[in-house]
Amino acid sequence: MDDYQIPPPDLRGRAHADRMFRMLGALVTGYEWLANGAHSRRPSTQRVDRDLNLVVDEIRIEGQNVRSYRLVAAGGEKLPSWQPGCHLDVLLPTGRRRQYSLCGDPRDRGSYRIAVRRIDTGAGGSRELHDSVGTGCALTVRGPRNGFPYVRADRYLFIAGGIGITPILPMVKQAAADGAQWQLVYTGRSRASMPFLDELSALDPARVRLRPYDEFGFPASGSELLQYAPNQATVYCCGPAPIIANVRRDLPDSAAQALHFERFTTPPIVDGRPFEIALTRSNRVLTVPADRSALDVIRQQIPDIAYSCQRGFCGTCRSRVISGEVDHRDRVLTDGERTDTMTICVSRSRGDRIVLDL
Amino acid sequence: MFGHHRNDKGRDDPDDLVLEPRDVTFDWSNLPTHWVPDEPLVTHTCNVLHLLLPAGERWFVDLFTRAVPLIKDDRLREDVLGFIGQETLHARSHQGVLDHWKTRGIDTDPYVAQIEWMFRAALGDRELPAKRREEWLIERLAIVAAIEHITATLGNWALNSPALDAAKADPTMLDLLRWHGAEEVVHRAVAFDLFTHLDGRYLHRARAMLTTAPIMLWLWVRGIAFLMRTDPELGGRVKPRWRHYFRASRRHLLPPAHQLVGQTLNYCRPSYHPSKEFSTGQAVAYLASSPAATAAAV
Numbered sequence: 148m149d150d151y152q153i154p155p156p157d158l159r160g161r162a163h164a165d166r167m168f169r170m171l172g173a174l175v176t177g178y179e180w181l182a183n184g185a186h187s188r189r190p191s192t193q194r195v196d197r198d199l200n201l202v203v204d205e206i207r208i209e210g211q212n213v214r215s216y217r218l219v220a221a222g223g224e225k226l227p228s229w230q231p232g233c234h235l236d237v238l239l240p241t242g243r244r245r246q247y248s249l250c251g252d253p254r255d256r257g258s259y260r261i262a263v264r265r266i267d268t269g270a271g272g273s274r275e276l277h278d279s280v281g282t283g284c285a286l287t288v289r290g291p292r293n294g295f296p297y298v299r300a301d302r303y304l305f306i307a308g309g310i311g312i313t314p315i316l317p318m319v320k321q322a323a324a325d326g327a328q329w330q331l332v333y334t335g336r337s338r339a340s341m342p343f344l345d346e347l348s349a350l351d352p353a354r355v356r357l358r359p360y361d362e363f364g365f366p367a368s369g370s371e372l373l374q375y376a377p378n379q380a381t382v383y384c385c386g387p388a389p390i391i392a393n394v395r396r397d398l399p400d401s402a403a404q405a406l407h408f409e410r411f412t413t414p415p416i417v418d419g420r421p422f423e424i425a426l427t428r429s430n431r432v433l434t435v436p437a438d439r440s441a442l443d444v445i446r447q448q449i450p451d452i453a454y455s456c457q458r459g460f461c462g463t464c465r466s467r468v469i470s471g472e473v474d475h476r477d478r479v480l481t482d483g484e485r486t487d488t489m490t491i492c493v494s495r496s497r498g499d500r501i502v503l504d505l
Numbered sequence: 506m507f508g509h510h511r512n513d514k515g516r517d518d519p520d521d522l523v524l525e526p527r528d529v530t531f532d533w534s535n536l537p538t539h540w541v542p543d544e545p546l547v548t549h550t551c552n553v554l555h556l557l558l559p560a561g562e563r564w565f566v567d568l569f570t571r572a573v574p575l576i577k578d579d580r581l582r583e584d585v586l587g588f589i590g591q592e593t594l595h596a597r598s599h600q601g602v603l604d605h606w607k608t609r610g611i612d613t614d615p616y617v618a619q620i621e622w623m624f625r626a627a628l629g630d631r632e633l634p635a636k637r638r639e640e641w642l643i644e645r646l647a648i649v650a651a652i653e654h655i656t657a658t659l660g661n662w663a664l665n666s667p668a669l670d671a672a673k674a675d676p677t678m679l680d681l682l683r684w685h686g687a688e689e690v691v692h693r694a695v696a697f698d699l700f701t702h703l704d705g706r707y708l709h710r711a712r713a714m715l716t717t718a719p720i721m722l723w724l725w726v727r728g729i730a731f732l733m734r735t736d737p738e739l740g741g742r743v744k745p746r747w748r749h750y751f752r753a754s755r756r757h758l759l760p761p762a763h764q765l766v767g768q769t770l771n772y773c774r775p776s777y778h779p780s781k782e783f784s785t786g787q788a789v790a791y792l793a794s795s796p797a798a799t800a801a802a803v
Contacts, residue, residue: 155622158615158731167727168619168627171720175627178716182644182709183637189704195578230519289579296519298786298793381793398799405793451574455590460528463570463589478528 198238199226203284204258209342213310214277215250215262221285225256231317232295232409235261238287240279245272248314248385248409249291250343253321259291262342264310270438295385295409297321302377303329304403306394308386309341314409315385316343323350330354330375334386337361366390369397376403384408414458416440422496426505427469441491441501449505459493466491471501518786524587524692526594529797531681533605538738540675545739546729546749547672547758551682553728554659555602556616562596564624565649565696571642572699581695581702588695591688598681609737616731620724643704647713650696651772654714654779655721657693658768659760660686661783664791668757676796684795690788694779711773718769 154164154172205217220226234248251260265277280286297318305322307315312333322329331350335341337359347355356375358366366372372394376382380403384394391408398406419437424445426433435444442454442464454464459477465488474497477490491503541547569589576582603613628645631638663686669679700710729745736743754761771777792798 153626155619156615158619158727160615165619167723168622171623172627174716174720179631179641179644181712182640189640189643189706192575192577192703195581195702197578197580229521232519233521291521292523292580292583293519293521294523294525296522296785296789298519298790299517300790381790395799405790406799407789407793453570453573453586453589455586455593456526456528458528461526461590461593463566463586463593 197289199288199290201259201286201288203280203282203286206282209262210344211337211340212265212277213262213340213342214265215260215342216276216280217251218259218261218286218288219257226259227291228256229253229259229291230293231297231321232314233291233293234295234314235259235291236289237261237276238289239272239275240284241275243270243272243275245276246294248295250313250316253317259288262310262313264342295383295407297383298381298407299325300381301327302380303327304373304376304380304382305329305331306372306382306384306386306390307331307333308390309335311384311386311409312341312343313385315383316346318383319347319350323354328377328380330356330377330380332356332358332372332375334358334360334363334366334372334390366393369393369395370400373397373401373403376401378402379404381405382407388414416495419495422498423500424496425500425502427502428505435495440493441495445491445503445505452505454492457492459490462490464490464492467504469502469504472497473501518784519789520780520785522691522785522789524584524591524695526587526590527684527688527792527798528801529594529598529684529795530800531598531601531677531797533602533677536602536605536675536678538609538611538736540678541669541672541758542674544672544753544758545733545736545743546745547753549729549732549736549745550725550750550753550759551678552602552732553725554682555599556613556728556732557620557724559596559600559603560617560620560624561652562592562599564628565592565652566596568642568645568649569699572646572703575639575703576699578702581698584692584695585699588692591692595685595688598685602681611735611737613732613735616728643700644709644713646696646700646703647709648717650700650710651714651717652721653689653693653696654768654772655718655765656689657779657783658765660689660693660788662686662760662764664690664787666757672758680795680797683791684797687788687791687795690783691785691792693783697779707775714769714772 154168157163157165200221201218202221203216204219207215209215229249230253234246237245237247239245247261247263249259250262251258263273263276266273295314303322305315305319319329319331331354333341338344341359382403382405384391384406385408388410391410395406416438421437422435424433424435424441429448431448433444433448435441446452455461460479462479468487468489473489474495475485475489476493479490480488539545539548566589569585573582573585576585606613631641633641663682733739733743733745734741750759753759
């Protein structure tokens with residue numbers, strides 16, 4: 148800090164400091180003086196409320212264990228517009244936050260539709276929606292946000308696995324309306340479990356290929372699904388992680404030229420053990436359960452903590468370790484950095500407790 | 506609560522994107538010195554990016570990380586965190602080129618040391634009282650917003666530069682420039698929105714651009730001259746000339762001056778917003794087919 152008084156060496160190795168950079172230093176000083184000048188004061192930062200207060204207007208059964216929810220504004224207002232691929236952040240009554248793709252009609256500005264499969268072995272979000280959110284219930288949501296942007300193209304292959312049909316459905320309808328050349332491959336456990344077959348039957352049946360596992364088996368490779376790609380097609384894929392991984396791997400050998408995909412979740416934690424984190428600056432001890440990340444737990448206490456990829460490659464969440472042995476699971480820190488740093492989004496503790504400078 | 510939506514500019518261009526970093530890697534072992542064959546000026550004009558960006562983007566990340574606690578908008582906070590992750594990977598990827606040059610005996614340290622000094626010292630932190638410290642942080646966010654408009658302009662140009670393919674430019678380097686350019690286009694509004702959220706005074710925005718753009722041009726000219734002096738295959742015999750730049754830009758191998766000046770002035774219009782420029786759809790489509798981005802680890 149403050150070594151800006153001493154400009155860097157000359158570029159051609161002459162003995163004096165670089166003259167141009169000395170001028171640049173003076174310019175910055177002048178700029179700072181302007182910034183602190185007496186003219187207009189900076190307006191105070193306004194809090195922006197992104198919550199939408201919605202009401203469940205209608206619930207429909209779309210397949211085995213799948214329900215769709217039609218949501219409207221509590222006061223009947225027009226809703227923010229959205230595009231195929233957008234999702235909502237739904238705040239459930241117990242405080243859980245879940246993301247669900249919008250699967251209705253983007254031209255309908257009066258309502259949103261999401262569809263949810265009940266997963267009995269999941270973390271409880273889908274059970275909560277199915278069991279305790281009925282017609283007339285109020286829901287707070289945020290969004291829409293687009294994590295799976297749909298880009299206009301002439302040729303598409305859509306690949307959907309199970310409930311992964313939700314973001315794909317509005318895309319297919321858009322492609323059909325635009326007169327694009329498209330194919331849809333739709334997989335799932337069985338026909339009875341695959342939602343929206345009725346809506347898909349209204350589209351050109353020659354373009355819709357249903358491949359339930361109980362008739363065709365679980366797709367053994369990405370190529371099995373990519374074989375339907377029109378030449379130079381853009382692929383949109385949403386479904387179980389193994390399907391996405393296989394499609395990514397086999398894409399270069401297919402007729403398709405681009406791949407967009409959306410995962411449902413961050414990768415599961417493998418061999419996680421619970422441990423404690425002591426935060427020295429905020430003077431707190433937190434317990435990280437086996438199935439949650441340290442970042443996830445710390446964020447509840449420190450909402451402004453910086454993180455980004457949540458997969459251990461960007462290094463944004465790196466934190467200084469004061470004591471404890473770290474189980475490093477990232478792909479970014481060097482061996483030197485690992486002696487006193489950890490990426491809290493994926494790394495865990497080898498022992499029972501880790502002390503962080505947070 | 507329903508009035509916040511920024512723009513309704515038709516359904517063609519994707520909007521409200523979730524920003525995510527991509528875990529890319531580039532292999533430089535086969536990179537020729539003049540990766541646009543027989544075009545040393547074009548090569549080195551693009552190469553200046555590798556000199557400026559690692560230090561610059563680390564500076565962005567540092568400022569943005571410290572701005573996060575000031576944000577009172579959850580959606581903008583998400584954007585800023587995604588931006589931080591993307592910029593971190595940009596800095597690391599361009600650093601990879603510098604590291605590769607070092608193994609080939611091309612030493613860029615003297616120039617990079619000056620850029621590091623500019624960002625870390627001249628534009629770095631000061632011992633200041635808390636209030637003025639915050640003002641200095643936000644003043645620098647105005648500079649980041651200005652630079653980000655320039656990088657989005659360059660990124661948009663890189664995505665629309667078929668002449669570089671026709672000139673047989675190195676495909677890995679083109680992918681780096683276009684992957685980076687595409688992410689710049691995709692996140693082009695974040696720095697502007699952050700500045701607008703925390704400050705938003707027009708004078709400060711325009712002043713930042715009018716100061717930043719000439720300095721960027723000056724750094725570029727110096728960087729090109731430095732690289733051409735250091736270039737082992739040129740041996741100091743070829744000097745950069747403005748007429749070479751104009752000739753190259755007429756052949757669409759470099760962005761034309763009128764586009765750069767035009768976009769600089771465009772930023773200074775009171776009604777400017779980054780979402781009105783460039784195509785998110787084109788950038789997203791590139792990212793779905795970029796060799797580095799599609800090969801990124803799952």
